[in-house]
Amino acid sequence: MSGMNNQGRPTAAGEAGSSDFETFTGNKGLRLEEPLIFELDNPGATGVDLDEPEGYEPKLGAFERKARIGLPGMSEPDVMRHYVRLSRKNYSIDAGLYPLGSCTMKHNPRLNEKMARLPGFADVHPLQPQKTVQGALELMDTLAHWLKELTGMPAVAMSPKAGAHGELCGMMAIRAALVARGEGDKRTRILVPESAHGTNPATAALLQYKVDAIPATADGRVDLAAFKAKLGPDVAAIMLTNPNTCGLFERDIMEIADAVHEAGAYFYCDGANFNAIVGRVRPGDLGVDAMHINLHKTFSTPHGGGGPGAGPVVLSEALAPFAPLPYVVHGADGFRLVETAGEAKADGSHPFGRMVAFHGQMGMFVRAMAYMMSHGSDGLRQVAEDAVLNANYILASLKDHLSAPFEGPCMHEALFDDRFLKGTGVETLDFAKAMIDEGYHPMTMYFPLVVHGALLIEPTETESKHTLDQFIGTLKHLAQAAKGNDKSRFTGAPHFAPRHRLDETLAARNPVLRWQAETPKQAAE
Amino acid sequence: MRYLPLTPADRREMLGVIGAKSVDDLFRDVPERARRDGFVDLPRRQGELEVERALTKMAAKNVSAGSVPFFIGGGAYCHHVPSVVDHLIQRSEFLTSYTPYQPEITQGTLQYLFEFQTQVALLTGMDVANASMYDGSTACAEAVLMAHRVTKRKKAVLSGTLHPHYRAVVENLCEAGGDPVEALAPALPGKTEDIISRIADDTSCVVVQTPSYFGELIDLRAIADAAHAKGALLIAVVPEVVSLGLVTPPGEMGADVVVGEGQSIGNGLNFGGPYVGLFATRTKYVRQMPGRLCGQTVDAEGKRGFVLTLSTREQHIRREKATSNICTNSGLCALAFTIHLSLLGEDGFKQLARINHANAVKLGRALSGVAGVELLNGAFFNEFTIRLPKSATAVVDALADKGVLGGLPASRLIPGDASLENLLIVASTEINTDHDRADFVAALKEVL
Structure with missing residues (x-):
C-alpha cells in the first residue's frame, strides 16, 4: 500500500517530520506561514486614498477620540496577499467533498452571488420610502410564496437571521398562541428528543420552558409510547427534527402530531434536514405547526465560514396571526411592509414582537430565490431524491466496513458508530482526523449523542457517483488500516494539514482571545 | 439540471448497489398519506439566462442608494466598500467553508476571526470581543441577557433614544424570559435624558446608544458611574461603527459591554441584512459571553494556531444551560469588516x-x-x-x-x-x- 492515492497524495503515513526538515522561513513550499495583520503593521502605509476634508467646524463637543486605536497600516497589495494566504489554509466545498452531517454542504451556485450583488438588491437601504423598494418587497413576497408552497404551510415569518433564531421565532409564536388562549402560564414543558440539535433545548430555555427529554427506540426514532406518556396539560410543544438527526424519517410523525394536538400542544419541527424531503413531502401535510428553514442549507446560500445564514419560519393557520413584525402584504397599490404594531392591528393580526432590526437577510433571500428558480419544482424534487440516493449509496457501500447502528433506508445522511473501531486503539476523533490527510473534510463526529462515537455523513445531491466512489474507497482503506494495527496513521493525524492537532485544552484554560502589543515594560521583565 | 451530477445511468447503478427497486423505495418510511406523487405547484427549472433576466427585472424596480x-x-x-473586499470574500476557501470545527484545515477562518476580535476590542476600547452576532439589534438583546446573568438581576433600563428596532428586539427577548424592561420616552437631541434617576437596586443594566437614534453623541461617564454605584452594568450601543474613528470609545467612558452594528465597514446596505453584530466586553465577563470565540493556542509541534474556544458556554455542548442559542453567526460579514478595516x-x-x-x-x-x-x-x-x-x-x-x-x-x-x-x-x-x-x-x- 505504498505510492500515491488517486488524488496524488502519498498513502504511507510516514513519521511526522521525517521528510520534513525545518525551512528557514517556516514555509513548506506552497504551505505558507502567515503572521497576524498586527505583526505586518507598516506605519504610514494605507490601502485607501482619501482626501483630508476642509472647510468645516467640528461639532463633536467633548467627544473627540484622543488616543491611538492601534490598527495596523497596510497597502492594498499587502492586504490582498495576507487574505489570499490565509484562504489557502481553509478546506472548502468548492475544493472537495464536505460531508458534515446536519450541515448540508452542497454546491453554492455563483449565479446566486451575482444576483445578490445587483445594485437594486445590494445597494438598497432598509428604511427607504416603500415606493422606492417595490422590487425588494416583491422578491420577499415571491420567496415567501415558494417556501409556503414547498412546505404546505399558510404563512411564513421571513425575518429570523439563522436556524437557531428561526427556532426562537417559531417557539415565540407558539408561546403567543398559548398566551392568547389563556394557557401561557399553565403550559411550561417542552418535549425534546435526546437526539436533538443543541439549539433546541437552548431555545426552549431562553423562553423559560422546562426541557423534558424523550428517549429514542433501538431503531433510532422517537419512542412513541414514552412520548405519549410524557404528554400532558402542562406541555406547550414538542420540538422534533424530521428527518431526525440519525438520518431517519420519523415513521410515526403523523401520529405524534395528532397526539400533540390532541393534548392541546403545538408541533415545532426543526427544519435543518429539509433537504431530504423538499419537493416530495410537505411538513404541512405531516401536522407541523412551525418549522424553520435554513436557507444556508437546503437552498444553497454559502456558509461563509460560519454565516450569515437565514432562518425563515413557516407557520400553521393557528400560529400565523402571531408572526412577528415586519411582514409584507400585497395590496392593490403594490407591496406594503407592515412595520408597526399599529398597522398590524389594523390588519387583524397580533404579532408577538420583533426578532431583529429591519426585515431579515435580504442578501440570502436573493440567493435562495435564484437557487429555487433555477431548480423549479421538478429540480427541487430531484434534489431530495439525489440527496437521499447518495446517502443510501454510502450506507450500503460502507455498512460492512464501518458499523451502522440502524437499518436503512436512511434519508439524506448515513450514520455510523464506533463499534468497528473497538479494540483498535483508534477513536472516532482519530479516524476523522485521518480523513484530513486523505484530502477530505471529516464528517460530523460525536453527534447525534444517542449513538456512541457517531460519524454522521451527509454527501448532499451535488456530489457525483465518481466522487462518492473515491470517498467510499478511502473510508474502506482507513477502516482496514485501523483494524490492521496501523495506529500511528490515526493518532498522529493530521500529518499533512497546515497545522497538526491543536491544543484545545490550553486554549480554554488560558484564553488568549486577542492580539496584544508587548508593552516595553513587559518586555523588560 | 446543471447543479445535479448524477445521470440516469448512475442512479440505476446506485439503486442496484443499495438493493432498492426505485427511489420511491427509499422514501418508504414516509407515511403514505403524506407522500406526493406530482410536482409542487411552482414553475419548472430555468436556465441561468432566464433566472438572471427575471431577477434583474425585479431589482430594477428598486431605487439603489x-x-x-x-x-x-x-x-x-x-x-x-473597496473592490478588494468583495473579491476576497468571494474566494471559494472563505465563501464555501463551514464553521471552523476542524481547526487544522480552517486556520484561515480562525485567524481572521482572531484578528477581527482584536480589531473590535481596539475600536470599542474593550478587553475582548466575540466572533460576531447576527447584527447590532440581536447583539444588544444578548448583552442585556448577559447583564442579567452577571448581576443576577432581571430588569433592564433602556434609553429613550435607543434605536426603536433595537428596543423592540430587547423587549421581545426579555419578555420571552419574563424579565421586565423599563424604556424611557425619547428625549429630543439637545435635551438631556434623566436616565440616572431610573437606576435602582434591581437594575441589571442600563442601555444607552451613542450616537443616539437622533444622531446625538451621548456622554456615558456619569451614567456609567451611577450604574456601577448601584451594581448595574452599562451597555453602550454603537449603531455606526465608523464613529469610533473620531469619537471617544465607550470603553473609555466606563461601559461594561459595547455592542454595535458593523455593517458600515465592508458590508453593503442589502435592504437590512446580512449585517454583522459586534459584541465586546471586559475580560472578567468572558465566560458569560454569548456566541463564538476564537482563541490562540499551539499545535502538536508547538506552532501557533487558532481554535474555537470556551465552547462550554455554547448550545452544542451545554444545551439548555448555554449562554445563548446562537449557532451560525455572521462569519463572512466579519471577514468583509476585517478586510476593509485592514485596508483603512x-x-x-x-x-x-x-x-x-x-x-x-x-x-x-x-x-x-x-x-x-x-x-x-x-x-x-x-x-x-x-x-x-x-x-x-x-x-x-x-x-x-x-x-x-x-x-x-x-x-x-x-x-x-x-x-x-x-x-x-x-x-x-x-x-x-x-x-x-x-x-x-x-x-x-x-x-x-
Whole structure:
C-alpha cells in the first residue's frame, strides 16, 4: 500500500517530520506561514486614498477620540496577499467533498452571488420610502410564496437571521398562541428528543420552558409510547427534527402530531434536514405547526465560514396571526411592509414582537430565490431524491466496513458508530482526523449523542457517483488500516494539514482571545 | 439540471448497489398519506439566462442608494466598500467553508476571526470581543441577557433614544424570559435624558446608544458611574461603527459591554441584512459571553494556531444551560469588516471618520440655511435631526419623487408621537458630494 492515492497524495503515513526538515522561513513550499495583520503593521502605509476634508467646524463637543486605536497600516497589495494566504489554509466545498452531517454542504451556485450583488438588491437601504423598494418587497413576497408552497404551510415569518433564531421565532409564536388562549402560564414543558440539535433545548430555555427529554427506540426514532406518556396539560410543544438527526424519517410523525394536538400542544419541527424531503413531502401535510428553514442549507446560500445564514419560519393557520413584525402584504397599490404594531392591528393580526432590526437577510433571500428558480419544482424534487440516493449509496457501500447502528433506508445522511473501531486503539476523533490527510473534510463526529462515537455523513445531491466512489474507497482503506494495527496513521493525524492537532485544552484554560502589543515594560521583565 | 451530477445511468447503478427497486423505495418510511406523487405547484427549472433576466427585472424596480443623492441612516449606512473586499470574500476557501470545527484545515477562518476580535476590542476600547452576532439589534438583546446573568438581576433600563428596532428586539427577548424592561420616552437631541434617576437596586443594566437614534453623541461617564454605584452594568450601543474613528470609545467612558452594528465597514446596505453584530466586553465577563470565540493556542509541534474556544458556554455542548442559542453567526460579514478595516488602517479609518463628520457638518449648515428648518443637535457624528415646518413623512415622500432619498422621518420607527411628526433624521457619509448637498437643498426648498 505504498505510492500515491488517486488524488496524488502519498498513502504511507510516514513519521511526522521525517521528510520534513525545518525551512528557514517556516514555509513548506506552497504551505505558507502567515503572521497576524498586527505583526505586518507598516506605519504610514494605507490601502485607501482619501482626501483630508476642509472647510468645516467640528461639532463633536467633548467627544473627540484622543488616543491611538492601534490598527495596523497596510497597502492594498499587502492586504490582498495576507487574505489570499490565509484562504489557502481553509478546506472548502468548492475544493472537495464536505460531508458534515446536519450541515448540508452542497454546491453554492455563483449565479446566486451575482444576483445578490445587483445594485437594486445590494445597494438598497432598509428604511427607504416603500415606493422606492417595490422590487425588494416583491422578491420577499415571491420567496415567501415558494417556501409556503414547498412546505404546505399558510404563512411564513421571513425575518429570523439563522436556524437557531428561526427556532426562537417559531417557539415565540407558539408561546403567543398559548398566551392568547389563556394557557401561557399553565403550559411550561417542552418535549425534546435526546437526539436533538443543541439549539433546541437552548431555545426552549431562553423562553423559560422546562426541557423534558424523550428517549429514542433501538431503531433510532422517537419512542412513541414514552412520548405519549410524557404528554400532558402542562406541555406547550414538542420540538422534533424530521428527518431526525440519525438520518431517519420519523415513521410515526403523523401520529405524534395528532397526539400533540390532541393534548392541546403545538408541533415545532426543526427544519435543518429539509433537504431530504423538499419537493416530495410537505411538513404541512405531516401536522407541523412551525418549522424553520435554513436557507444556508437546503437552498444553497454559502456558509461563509460560519454565516450569515437565514432562518425563515413557516407557520400553521393557528400560529400565523402571531408572526412577528415586519411582514409584507400585497395590496392593490403594490407591496406594503407592515412595520408597526399599529398597522398590524389594523390588519387583524397580533404579532408577538420583533426578532431583529429591519426585515431579515435580504442578501440570502436573493440567493435562495435564484437557487429555487433555477431548480423549479421538478429540480427541487430531484434534489431530495439525489440527496437521499447518495446517502443510501454510502450506507450500503460502507455498512460492512464501518458499523451502522440502524437499518436503512436512511434519508439524506448515513450514520455510523464506533463499534468497528473497538479494540483498535483508534477513536472516532482519530479516524476523522485521518480523513484530513486523505484530502477530505471529516464528517460530523460525536453527534447525534444517542449513538456512541457517531460519524454522521451527509454527501448532499451535488456530489457525483465518481466522487462518492473515491470517498467510499478511502473510508474502506482507513477502516482496514485501523483494524490492521496501523495506529500511528490515526493518532498522529493530521500529518499533512497546515497545522497538526491543536491544543484545545490550553486554549480554554488560558484564553488568549486577542492580539496584544508587548508593552516595553513587559518586555523588560 | 446543471447543479445535479448524477445521470440516469448512475442512479440505476446506485439503486442496484443499495438493493432498492426505485427511489420511491427509499422514501418508504414516509407515511403514505403524506407522500406526493406530482410536482409542487411552482414553475419548472430555468436556465441561468432566464433566472438572471427575471431577477434583474425585479431589482430594477428598486431605487439603489448609489443612483441618487442619498442621506438615509437610522442604523444602516451607505459607505464605499473597496473592490478588494468583495473579491476576497468571494474566494471559494472563505465563501464555501463551514464553521471552523476542524481547526487544522480552517486556520484561515480562525485567524481572521482572531484578528477581527482584536480589531473590535481596539475600536470599542474593550478587553475582548466575540466572533460576531447576527447584527447590532440581536447583539444588544444578548448583552442585556448577559447583564442579567452577571448581576443576577432581571430588569433592564433602556434609553429613550435607543434605536426603536433595537428596543423592540430587547423587549421581545426579555419578555420571552419574563424579565421586565423599563424604556424611557425619547428625549429630543439637545435635551438631556434623566436616565440616572431610573437606576435602582434591581437594575441589571442600563442601555444607552451613542450616537443616539437622533444622531446625538451621548456622554456615558456619569451614567456609567451611577450604574456601577448601584451594581448595574452599562451597555453602550454603537449603531455606526465608523464613529469610533473620531469619537471617544465607550470603553473609555466606563461601559461594561459595547455592542454595535458593523455593517458600515465592508458590508453593503442589502435592504437590512446580512449585517454583522459586534459584541465586546471586559475580560472578567468572558465566560458569560454569548456566541463564538476564537482563541490562540499551539499545535502538536508547538506552532501557533487558532481554535474555537470556551465552547462550554455554547448550545452544542451545554444545551439548555448555554449562554445563548446562537449557532451560525455572521462569519463572512466579519471577514468583509476585517478586510476593509485592514485596508483603512489607523490613518485611513480616522480620516474616513473625519470625512463623514465634515460632510455631515456641511450638510447640517446647508439645510439649516433653508427657511423653516432647524438643526436640533448639539454634538453629532455623521447623522443629525432637523425640525421641518411640516410632516417629515410627506417631505421625504416628495423628495423621493424628485430623485433625492433625503433621510428617515423619526416617526417611521416611533409612530403616534406628535412631537416627532416633523422631525427628519439625516445622515451623510463619504459618498456625498457638494453636488448631492446642493441637490438636496434645492429639492427641499421646492417641497417645503
